[in-house]
Amino acid sequence: MAKTALITGASSGIGREIARNLYAKGFRCILCARREDRLKELAAELGENTRVVVCDLSKREECFALYEQIRDEKIGVLINGAGFGLFGRFCDTDLDTELRMIDTNITAVHILTKLFLKDFIARNSGYIMNIASSAGLMSGGPYMSTYYATKAYAADFTSAIARELEEQGSKVHVCALCPGPVDTEFNDVANCTFGVKAISAKECSDIAVKGMFSGKTVIVPSAALKLAAVGAKLMPRKMLVAVTGRVQSKKGELE
Numbered sequence: 721m722a723k724t725a726l727i728t729g730a731s732s733g734i735g736r737e738i739a740r741n742l743y744a745k746g747f748r749c750i751l752c753a754r755r756e757d758r759l760k761e762l763a764a765e766l767g768e769n770t771r772v773v774v775c776d777l778s779k780r781e782e783c784f785a786l787y788e789q790i791r792d793e794k795i796g797v798l799i800n801g802a803g804f805g806l807f808g809r810f811c812d813t814d815l816d817t818e819l820r821m822i823d824t825n826i827t828a829v830h831i832l833t834k835l836f837l838k839d840f841i842a843r844n845s846g847y848i849m850n851i852a853s854s855a856g857l858m859s860g861g862p863y864m865s866t867y868y869a870t871k872a873y874a875a876d877f878t879s880a881i882a883r884e885l886e887e888q889g890s891k892v893h894v895c896a897l898c899p900g901p902v903d904t905e906f907n908d909v910a911n912c913t914f915g916v917k918a919i920s921a922k923e924c925s926d927i928a929v930k931g932m933f934s935g936k937t938v939i940v941p942s943a944a945l946k947l948a949a950v951g952a953k954l955m956p957r958k959m960l961v962a963v964t965g966r967v968q969s970k971k972g973e974l975e
């Protein structure tokens with residue numbers, strides 16, 4: 721029987737490319753997002769055995785319903801890819817959108833990681849990849865404050881769980897993918913543009929999947945960003961946030 725992977729955020733960008741990559745490696749894929757037409761298109765490309773589950777992960781009850789629908793499918797890989805950002809000064813950005821972001825980028829990732837991790841631990845096998853961001857390694861991002869904070873949550877929480885599993889001698893692996901700019905629909909949704917050249921979603925997903933199966937805990941898919949992440953650890957927090965803010969402010973129009 722083929723191994724099965726659940727990929728959230730599979731209707732676009734990084735999630736869609738990770739689904740293609742895992743399918744090419746022999747995984748049966750369960751694709752999840754809100755846009756059913758996109759998911760069906762990808763399912764048709766990947767083959768008959770692919771399953772589509774339409775789900776709004778910003779709603780807690782839909783996260784639990786997703787798990788209940790597929791818990792018997794012996795999921796071996798969970799990719800928590802669904803997420804989005806929002807550009808602007810905190811005092812100007814829309815509160816409802818930000819609360820939805822917190823629900824999607826944090827709460828859904830938290831719920832699905834908890835539910836599937838328990839099953840994986842019981843079987844002593846499985847991989848979970850939480851798509852965080854290099855934003856999550858930067859101690860705060862002015863003009864995308866909520867987004868940076870959600871990604872810090874994803875990165876920190878994943879590293880902590882990875883350590884707990886390691887100390888238990890578990891064969892379950894969890895990792896955080898922390899990319900910099902990737903060419904997807906992210907900017908259209910967040911209402912911004914990247915200041916530096918983005919890598920393709922395929923390049924990002926190839927590095928991500930390779931890193932996950934080789935047991936890495938934090939995957940940063942670019943040499944320059946790895947260096948920036950090390951630099952970020954050495955810089956005083958206030959200075960780091962100021963530098964991040966300067967870079968961020970060039971990403972869009974501020975009111």
Ligand SMILES: NC(=O)c1ccc[n+]([C@@H]2O[C@H](COP(=O)([O-])OP(=O)(O)OC[C@H]3O[C@@H](n4cnc5c(N)ncnc54)[C@H](OP(=O)(O)O)[C@@H]3O)[C@@H](O)[C@H]2O)c1
Pocket residue numbers: 728729730731732733734735752753754755756758775776777778779801802803804805824851852853854898899900901902903904905906907909
């Ligand atoms: N692109 C970058 O530069 C970059 C860098 C670092 C990290 N990331 C992270 O990578 C992940 C994927 O983003 P992307 O760049 O591939 O952007 P994208 O092309 O906009 O894809 C985002 C995906 O998330 C899904 N999604 C959003 N809200 C959802 C909800 N409420 N319920 C279910 N699915 C939802 C979208 O599907 P539907 O709209 O169909 O629901 C879509 O499949 C995100 O977590 C993002 O924060 C991106």
